[in-house]
Amino acid sequence: MENLEKIRQYLIKETKKKVKDSVTDDILIIQVITHIDDLIKVANVMSKDLREWYGYYNPEFSREIKEHEEFVKLILEKKDKKTKESMGADLSKDELEPIMELAKKINETYKFKKKQEDYLEQIMKKSCPNISTVAGFLIGAKLIKIAGSLRRLAIMPSSTVQLLGAEEALFRHIKNKNSRCPKYGILHSHNLVMKAKKDEQGKAARILAGKISIAAKVDYMKGKFVGDKLLKEVEGKLR
Amino acid sequence: MENLEKIRQYLIKETKKKVKDSVTDDILIIQVITHIDDLIKVANVMSKDLREWYGYYNPEFSREIKEHEEFVKLILEKKDKKTKESMGADLSKDELEPIMELAKKINETYKFKKKQEDYLEQIMKKSCPNISTVAGFLIGAKLIKIAGSLRRLAIMPSSTVQLLGAEEALFRHIKNKNSRCPKYGILHSHNLVMKAKKDEQGKAARILAGKISIAAKVDYMKGKFVGDKLLKEVEGKLR
Numbered sequence: 001m002e003n004l005e006k007i008r009q010y011l012i013k014e015t016k017k018k019v020k021d022s023v024t025d026d027i028l029i030i031q032v033i034t035h036i037d038d039l040i041k042v043a044n045v046m047s048k049d050l051r052e053w054y055g056y057y058n059p060e061f062s063r064e065i066k067e068h069e070e071f072v073k074l075i076l077e078k079k080d081k082k083t084k085e086s087m088g089a090d091l092s093k094d095e096l097e098p099i100m101e102l103a104k105k106i107n108e109t110y111k112f113k114k115k116q117e118d119y120l121e122q123i124m125k126k127s128c129p130n131i132s133t134v135a136g137f138l139i140g141a142k143l144i145k146i147a148g149s150l151r152r153l154a155i156m157p158s159s160t161v162q163l164l165g166a167e168e169a170l171f172r173h174i175k176n177k178n179s180r181c182p183k184y185g186i187l188h189s190h191n192l193v194m195k196a197k198k199d200e201q202g203k204a205a206r207i208l209a210g211k212i213s214i215a216a217k218v219d220y221m222k223g224k225f226v227g228d229k230l231l232k233e234v235e236g237k238l239r
Numbered sequence: 240m241e242n243l244e245k246i247r248q249y250l251i252k253e254t255k256k257k258v259k260d261s262v263t264d265d266i267l268i269i270q271v272i273t274h275i276d277d278l279i280k281v282a283n284v285m286s287k288d289l290r291e292w293y294g295y296y297n298p299e300f301s302r303e304i305k306e307h308e309e310f311v312k313l314i315l316e317k318k319d320k321k322t323k324e325s326m327g328a329d330l331s332k333d334e335l336e337p338i339m340e341l342a343k344k345i346n347e348t349y350k351f352k353k354k355q356e357d358y359l360e361q362i363m364k365k366s367c368p369n370i371s372t373v374a375g376f377l378i379g380a381k382l383i384k385i386a387g388s389l390r391r392l393a394i395m396p397s398s399t400v401q402l403l404g405a406e407e408a409l410f411r412h413i414k415n416k417n418s419r420c421p422k423y424g425i426l427h428s429h430n431l432v433m434k435a436k437k438d439e440q441g442k443a444a445r446i447l448a449g450k451i452s453i454a455a456k457v458d459y460m461k462g463k464f465v466g467d468k469l470l471k472e473v474e475g476k477l478r
Contacts, residue, residue, distance in 0.1 A: 016326045023295045023328035031295070035288045035341065042281045049274045056262045056270070087255045089262035098358045102274065105351055112344055119337045 025127035026150040032120045033141040039113040044068065046106045050075075054099050058088045069110055075103045130215035133227025134208070134234070135190065142186050143212065154213075154220035161216075162187060162209035187212075192238060200238075207237050264366035265389040271359045272380040278352040283307065285345045289314075292338050297327040308349055314342045369454035372466025373447070373473070374429065381425050382451065393452075393459035400455075401426060401448035426451075431477060439477075446476050 047068035054075065055062045061080045065071040074080055082088060091099075117138070124137035128150065131140040146164045147153035153161070163170055165185025173181045183202035187193055187209060196204040211230040218226060286307035293314065294301045300319045304310040313319055321327060330338075356377070363376035367389065370379040385403045386392035392400070402409055404424025412420045422441035426432055426448060435443040450469040457465060 013324075016324060019326040020328050027295065028334065031288075031292045032337070035292065038284050038288050042284055045277050045281055049270075049277050053270045053274065056266065085252075085255060087258040089259050095267065098271070098355060101351070101354070105348075108347075109344075112340070115340070116337055 024150075025123060026144055029120070029123060029127070029141050030145045030149075032116060032123070033138075033145050036113060036116055036120065039109060039116065043106055043109045043113065046102065046109065047072065050099070050102050050106060053102070056089050057091045057096065057099070058082045058086055060086055060088070068106075072103050072106045072110070075100070076107055128216075128219040129225050130218045130223075130227040130230065131212060133225075134215045134230050135187075135212050139186060139190055140212075143216075146186070150216065150220050154216040156213065156216075158210045158213035159206075161213050162205050192234060196238060204238055207234050263389075264362060265383055268359070268362060268366070268380050269384045269388075271355060271362070272377075272384050275352060275355055275359065275377075278348060278355065282345055282348045282352065285341065285348065286311065289338070289341050289345060292341070295328050296330045296335065296338070297321045297325055299325055299327070307345075311342050311345045311349070314339070315346055367455075367458040368464050369457045369462075369466040369469065370451060372464075373454045373469050374426075374451050378425060378429055379451075382455075385425070389455065389459050393455040395452065395455075397449045397452035398445075400452050401444050431473060435477065443477055446473050 050072065051062045051068075058080060060083060061074075062071070065074060120141055121132075121137045124132045124140055128140060128144070131143070131153075134140075135143060143161065143164055144150055144153055147156060147161075163182060163185050164187075166182040167185070169179070169182040172179045184193060184205035187205045188201075190205075190208060192208060193201050193204045211234050215227060215230055218224070289311065290301045290307075297319060299322060300313075301310070304313060359380055360371075360376045363371045363379055367379060367383070370382070370392075373379075374382060382400065382403055383389055383392055386395060386400075402421060402424050403426075405421035406424070408418070408421040411418045423432060423444035426444045427440075429444075429447060431447060432440050432443045450473050454466060454469055457463070
């Protein structure tokens with residue numbers, strides 16, 4: 001009986017150790033990229049509030065500047081001149097203050113996001129140098145997140161990598177042949193795909209996905225750094 | 240023709256003035272309470288990320304503390320002792336830092352929310368002193384928001400005020416007689432309703448709604464302050 005208890009304790013200890021060791025770099029990467037995406041959401045929610053609230057004071061200005069981050073910046077720099085014929089209400093200084101505080105808060109959130117992105121870049125470069133170079137650290141982290149882990153990204157066919165992030169459109173296509181097959185998922189926001197001609201974006205995504213696949217395998221196996229070579233090959237094929 | 244243009248200009252000017260004057264205190268109140276609700280959402284989103292991320296390091300602690308705000312506080316005060324047999328991974332100082340930064344950020348958001356609540360209290364006490372006293376400034380602002388304006392809250396029957404915030408349950412009841420009629424909406428979180436006995440909470444909400452209705456009418460008409468008298472009447476009836 002005493003022996004049984006000893007075995008039990010030993011097994012618990014072993015299990016705890018296994019759980020402990022299961023926290024690998026790619027889990028942290030997925031955590032941080034999720035966190036960064038949430039920070040963007042958070043900034044958007046607050047920016048919408050700001051625009052509405054600020055709109056009572058100077059509605060014309062909010063309509064002019066489409067981009068949230070710039071909108072906040074201009075308000076904080078007091079470059080939001082109110083026109084003389086503005087339809088906006090005249091708010092007292094006391095009434096404007098909490099609006100400005102909100103703008104400040106949003107600005108801090110953007111700065112914080114930048115900081116966490118720097119951190120992500122750092123761990124990506126350390127544990128996935130090849131993916132980071134070919135895909136960029138943000139897109140790379142998103143690919144790992146959608147795939148589920150670095151291992152799963154590494155063993156995935158490159159045609160799947162090409163469509164990661166376009167699952168919805170893909171399944172719509174499979175169910176209903178009338179809707180077109182997507183050509184890319186989040187690879188769409190990659191520099192090389194964006195600057196390709198409209199009818200060559202699919203090709204660019206395909207070539208890129210192939211090299212990212214190789215990069216993922218090398219990173220997973222902790223191979224040598226070949227990222228710059230891979231990226232040059234992509235650029236060569238797209239010229 | 241020149242006259243026509245003059246009239247046009249005059250009308251535009253008048254319209255702009257009307258738009259300008261249409262920003263009343265209750266519009267600001269609705270704006271601020273919406274903003275505060277969004278800050279709570281924002282803090283929850285970030286807290287969920289924090290719990291998950293921090294969980295890799297010290298999973299036992301996250302399960303112990305249910306309340307987000309307290310959880311964040313304890314982490315920042317380093318009262319989150321890790322047990323020796325913790326299943327959590329050992330994170331390096333570099334890996335822990337961004338987690339702590341996130342905790343700091345969430346804490347700041349809670350402080351910011353408090354500040355904006357103070358501001359709301361101030362405008363509520365100024366423009367709706369009676370509602371603030373009877374319902375409390377937060378519940379009062381929420382009632383104005385759901386009603387749409389102070390005017391609409393003031394002309395609403397008190398039975399409607401009683402159910403503000405329970406629209407979904409109410410319409411479920413109307414469509415399907417099997418589901419019970421709700422007894423209160425957001426008045427549920429009022430102190431006097433909360434501390435009433437379970438089978439008297441409906442009665443408490445009804446009495447409270449009656450007096451809030453009166454308070455809203457007085458505030459809308461800019462009458463004298465009778466809030467303390469009204470509140471005492473509610474308390475008297477509930478004894």
